[in-house]
Amino acid sequence: MSGPAVSPNNVPKHESLPDIAVGAAQLHRLLRAAHTPVVVTHAKVDADAVGSTVAMVHLCRALGHRETVGVPGDGLLPGYLRFLDAGDVLVEPTSVDWQAADLFIFVDCADAARAGLAAQMAMAARTPQKPVVNVDHHVTNTRFGDLDLVVPDAAATCQILERMFEALQVPIGADCATVMLAGIYGDPLGLKTPSSTPDAMRASAMLVESGADLDTIVDHLFRKKPYSSIKLWGEALQHVDWRGRLIWAYVDQDMLNRAGAEMSEAEGFVNFITGAIGAFAAALLYKEEKGWRVSLRSIRDDVNVSDLAKRYGGGGHPRAAGATLPPGDDARDAFLDDIAAQLAVLPEIDEQQFANAAQPV
Ligand SMILES: [Mn+2]
Numbered sequence: 413m414s415g416p417a418v419s420p421n422n423v424p425k426h427e428s429l430p431d432i433a434v435g436a437a438q439l440h441r442l443l444r445a446a447h448t449p450v451v452v453t454h455a456k457v458d459a460d461a462v463g464s465t466v467a468m469v470h471l472c473r474a475l476g477h478r479e480t481v482g483v484p485g486d487g488l489l490p491g492y493l494r495f496l497d498a499g500d501v502l503v504e505p506t507s508v509d510w511q512a513a514d515l516f517i518f519v520d521c522a523d524a525a526r527a528g529l530a531a532q533m534a535m536a537a538r539t540p541q542k543p544v545v546n547v548d549h550h551v552t553n554t555r556f557g558d559l560d561l562v563v564p565d566a567a568a569t570c571q572i573l574e575r576m577f578e579a580l581q582v583p584i585g586a587d588c589a590t591v592m593l594a595g596i597y598g599d600p601l602g603l604k605t606p607s608s609t610p611d612a613m614r615a616s617a618m619l620v621e622s623g624a625d626l627d628t629i630v631d632h633l634f635r636k637k638p639y640s641s642i643k644l645w646g647e648a649l650q651h652v653d654w655r656g657r658l659i660w661a662y663v664d665q666d667m668l669n670r671a672g673a674e675m676s677e678a679e680g681f682v683n684f685i686t687g688a689i690g691a692f693a694a695a696l697l698y699k700e701e702k703g704w705r706v707s708l709r710s711i712r713d714d715v716n717v718s719d720l721a722k723r724y725g726g727g728g729h730p731r732a733a734g735a736t737l738p739p740g741d742d743a744r745d746a747f748l749d750d751i752a753a754q755l756a757v758l759p760e761i762d763e764q765q766f767a768n769a770a771q772p773v
Contacts, residue, residue, distance in 0.1 A: 428563060429611055432572055433579035435561040439545055440580055442559065443475050446515035450508060454521045455485030455528030459598025459633055462489065462496045464519040464547070464569035466591045469501045471573070474582045483508055485528020495632050496591050505530040510537040515545065518557065520569040522550035547572055567612035570595025574615045586623030593624040598633055643671035648681050656752030657692035659685050664699035682707045689767045692755040693717055697744060704737040704744055714758060720751055
């Protein structure tokens with residue numbers, strides 16, 4: 413086949429947004445040489461995973477590969493993200509002819525080995541003639557591709573995709589703009605986290621100009637929720653408590669039953685309590701059969717919850733991390749006491765003024 417050398421050691425790295433034009437040209441050469449590209453993302457998709465998958469499929473189709481499909485790692489698409497697959501782009505891993513595919517484009521996957529069934533199938537079918545392209549923004553990306561287009565400074569994989577469309581001069585229709593803006597909006601929680609750089613804002617503005625439907629994105633990602641989720645949050649709110657400077661709550665099966673909810677519906681709850689004035693960090697404990705699954709959050713620069721999670725074999729990002737604990741109330745209390753002790757050494761910050769009602773200026 414034609415195109416660039418595909419040895420991981422020989423391919424130059426393009427790890428900043430300005431370099432993406434070069435990377436996009438290399439991807440274009442691989443696409444011209446391929447007959448059957450397939451786009452893969454991780455399991456348990458979020459808006460950026462779905463957005464970058466659907467956008468990459470649009471790019472492949474615009475460049476002549478009309479049959480290209482996208483595959484979530486576990487074949488699952490949650491209800492709140494269905495608005496991103498209006499064109500039936502996504503298919504299950506088992507419906508793909510992996511041996512017939514000859515170019516595997518991974519998007520938003522930090523690690524191919526842990527990206528689910530679709531990633532396993534793709535990596536098993538990979539040969540020197542059937543290369544892997546890796547488009548991602550995770551700092552922890554393992555550079556598993558033959559062509560790695562990893563930009564850790566990007567707020568979302570969709571932000572890299574937006575640059576690729578520009579570089580390859582492929583027009584961005586309104587539907588595709590919505591899909592990409594959903595990713596850039598989703599990962600930084602509505603352009604609210606520090607990864608919301610001027611470049612992320614500029615890409616967002618370009619997509620709004622291209623006709624992206626911001627209202628629909630905000631509704632589906634941040635406003636609309638099942639009634640059962642509201643009831644579940646009500647259950648969890650009744651048990652919010654302090655352990656030192658840690659604010660924490662839990663969710664168990666009885667609460668799920670009363671609310672008619674599933675465990676995943678509690679996902680955003682920990683973000684809600686993280687902002688409690690006086691809290692140095694927040695924890696939500698999910699009571700599962702094997703034990704406790706813990707989500708940790710912080711909005712303080714000097715609290716790295718990834719380091720706290722590592723004490724329990726977990727990990728994640730400095731502001732959002734997770735771990736698992738053995739079952740039982742003793743294991744839970746030991747964890748809460750330990751985290752509270754870790755936080756107790758940090759300096760107090762006088763935030764009380766922000767909690768006061770209006771007073772004379
Ligand atoms: Mn992402």
